[in-house]
Amino acid sequence: MAKRFEPDTELDGITRRFRPVLMAYLFRRLRNHAEAEDLTQEVFVRLAAQERLEMQAPEGYIFQIATNLLRDRSRRNRVRSEFRDDLSRMEGRAVDPLDPLRIAGDREALGIIRRAIAELPERTRHIFILARLENVERRTLAESYGISISTIDRELARALASLTSLMHGDGEQ
Structure with a gap:
């Protein structure tokens, strides 16, 4: 049976229950405590933004949010890295592409x-x-x-x- 999630009353309990394990999960992947903390906070902010939510398994939902945030972060980092690489190649040519x-x-x-x-x-x-x-x-x-x-x-x-x-x-x- 699905458990009804009331953001105001149960978010604190879910946060206390899942925060340590979520932090560990994110830290193992990021190897950066501050970034793991930021993403953990973002997971709970997104969870709190849900008005009402029926959850069969809150841990599955929470870790899916975390996994999606990791993917988004990875994509952003890849785009930034490619942009920096492109700029560094152009710097050697002394060309500003948007001059x-x-x-x-x-x-x-x-x-x-x-x-x-x-x-x-x-x-x-x-x-x-x-x-x-x-x-x-x-x-x-x-x-x-x-x-x-x-x-x-x-x-x-x-x-x-x-x-x-x-x-x-x-x-x-």
């Missing part, structure tokens, strides 16, 4: 490249886009356009020279 000036500069550079590609002669533009952006093989392009691979290479060289010139400011007026 607004860098983002604005990159957008400006993309705009210049986009305009430069648009200004290429049509066939050169198509060959460049297919070869460099879509990774279509030069042989396939040559067959598709009915030209030699060396002509494809010349078109690509012309496109790259034009883009390089614009990127370095040589082509600005």
Whole structure:
């Protein structure tokens, strides 16, 4: 038969009964007394937040809450660790991924490249886009356009020279 749990009257009794064993359970997993204490407190806070609860086995419910809190803590720690690792890898490159000036500069550079590609002669533009952006093989392009691979290479060289010139400011007026 399920026992009706009255938070105001029985929470103290349940806390006294399960707190020591719950602390031991959490300490064995965390190896940190303060964290075990915090999670133990959180278990009882969540239990107290229940208005009325029918429990067949209060210990099962209590340990399920504790296990869920451990999983949440583990996920948070993993995300934080991955973020720190990503930041430390970026620090070596001296790159701030959210630097607004860098983002604005990159957008400006993309705009210049986009305009430069648009200004290429049509066939050169198509060959460049297919070869460099879509990774279509030069042989396939040559067959598709009915030209030699060396002509494809010349078109690509012309496109790259034009883009390089614009990127370095040589082509600005």
